Amino acid sequence: MSRLPFEFHLALRYLRPKRSLISVIPFTSIVGVMLGVAVLIIVISVMSGFHEMTRQKILGFNAHLKVYQNGAPLRDHERLARIVSSNKAVRAVSPFVMGKVLIETRPAEGAGSALVDAPWLRGIDADLERRVSTLHTNIIAGEFNVRGNGLLVGRQLAQSLRLGVGDRLSVYSTRQLQRMKEGRDKKEEVAIKPDEYTVKGIFDVGYYEYNVSVIVGSLANAQDLYDLGENVHGLMVMLDNPFKVEAVRRELYEALHRGGGEYIVTTWPEENAGLLQAVMVEKSVMFYILFFIMIVAAFGITSVLITFVVQKTREIGVLKALGATSGQVMGVFLSQSLVVGLIGVLGGFGLGWLALAYRNEFLLAMRKLTGFELFPQAIYNLPELPAVIVPSEIILICGGSMLLCVLAGLLPAWYAGRLKPVEALRYE
Structure with a gap:
């Protein structure tokens, strides 16, 4: 017997890959969340690095x-x-x-x-x-x-x-x-x-x-x-x-x-208020713009769960006929959005950290392959691309992304919980 609540156990069973096109959809949702979190972590950490570098240069000469x-x-x-x-x-x-x-x-x-x-x-x-x-x-x-x-x-x-x-x-x-x-x-x-x-x-x-x-x-x-x-x-x-x-x-x-x-x-x-404020505004604007990537990923989760609800309508009817409450049925689909979000956020954190750790090696390889220098030293006066990982910002990105993923599951879960057993069992 599994020690997991049956709602969570059933959510994991629904997410398990099968040999069908629909089974690929949860994977794409996880990838969407992962890329969104990774991009946010990379960009915000680089902007924090620019802010810190600017501050150090100011303090060095002034x-x-x-x-x-x-x-x-x-x-x-x-x-x-x-x-x-x-x-x-x-x-x-x-x-x-x-x-x-x-x-x-x-x-x-x-x-x-x-x-x-x-x-x-x-x-x-x-x-x-x-x-x-x-x-x-x-x-x-x-x-x-x-x-x-x-x-x-x-x-x-x-x-x-x-x-x-x-x-x-x-x-x-x-x-x-x-x-x-x-x-x-x-x-x-x-x-x-x-x-x-x-x-x-x-x-x-x-x-x-x-x-x-x-x-x-x-x-x-x-x-x-x-x-x-x-x-x-x-x-x-x-x-x-x-x-x-x-x-x-x-x-x-x-x-x-x-x-x-x-x-x-x-x-x-x-x-140096003007300069420091400009860097902070630029960082904030970048954060809000890129956070829309996570909102798009959340809509992806919503569409995936709606697809699951439609696909599993008869099974929902059986569950309700066997005594499952509306709250328990909602819990199944909320657990799905939680699992997708958790895997996506953890994967995005790992990908973002890896990209930041090897950012300069990546830029060097890209310059050798294409001849294009993304951050020319002659313009930016930087020997390498700066980046600073700020724990509070990482917590905000990961926590906000998880919250969006869970909220994305509310509408499909509410719809599944409202299904009546008789209508669900008759669904073709």
Whole structure:
């Protein structure tokens, strides 16, 4: 005697393969659920990987917190840095200057005309910068050197301006350009000699926006360009745990205001809210679109069970004539949808995990066979396809899919439970 409830035992018997076309239909339903779950797991995990990779790149080049003076440069930044450093959660502090500049290349004679761009100049203290960013580890040509009139240039910017290590640049600050404009408005001759800089290194932090729009120089040179004297634009603050920024921000805000002055403390999620939000929205939209695959698979289960109900109408009549209740008959077909869903979800989880484990090998094989690169490194700046399996997301996908499969069996089960024994036995 089987220990399984007779409804479950009968459901398994109905699903057992037979030599008929109808017996293939449950298999196709299981495959539909399996593929739907696998695709959802693969896509959502890859999107989570992109989100995590983007976050790591932001945290590698940007500070976890930044401290600004309200509407003015930071004065006495060394004293403020000591106050910030006294917080136990702070790992390192470094002053910075950040502003727009106009740069003009100085090509050798016969090497073409000069090229112009307007990137952001980030003035840094080279020694402290090593503690607040990964810039020094991302130099792909030349060296991490901003001594004298040395500059570091992002890879994409260097490519667009045809720059290499050792090339010279003229740099104009916004103040210099403003003086030139004022002189022209007054019809006066204003001769402003730009500062000459030399490209000492080219960096690639793995994020296109930084590589194409930022150059890095010494703090002293940036202070001179913006007539700041000994002042700076702000402090970059690195924490031991970048995900505790809100709590640390409140503590730093209180500590700084006790010392007098109006200060603004910003966090890395705030400064990159647009980018992070875009990635999250993209991930959510992808999830909702792909979840329709599971809804289609659920309709497949419904059609399969309706077919079974029609095929087994006489057997349902016999069951009811022998004393089976409507609830027990419903249980048979609900158990069928449960079994189809369970096998499909488990198979989809296994297939999805396998595809994620060998995703890069698959992409490499496809590139060798077809010559087509699905995720070109030159565009995405990724050595491999990122993927992060988030347990809560996997539970949501598998649990939601199981729920859909069970709900798909409600209508056929309800119809089977309503059949009257006499009408069912007369069914041809």
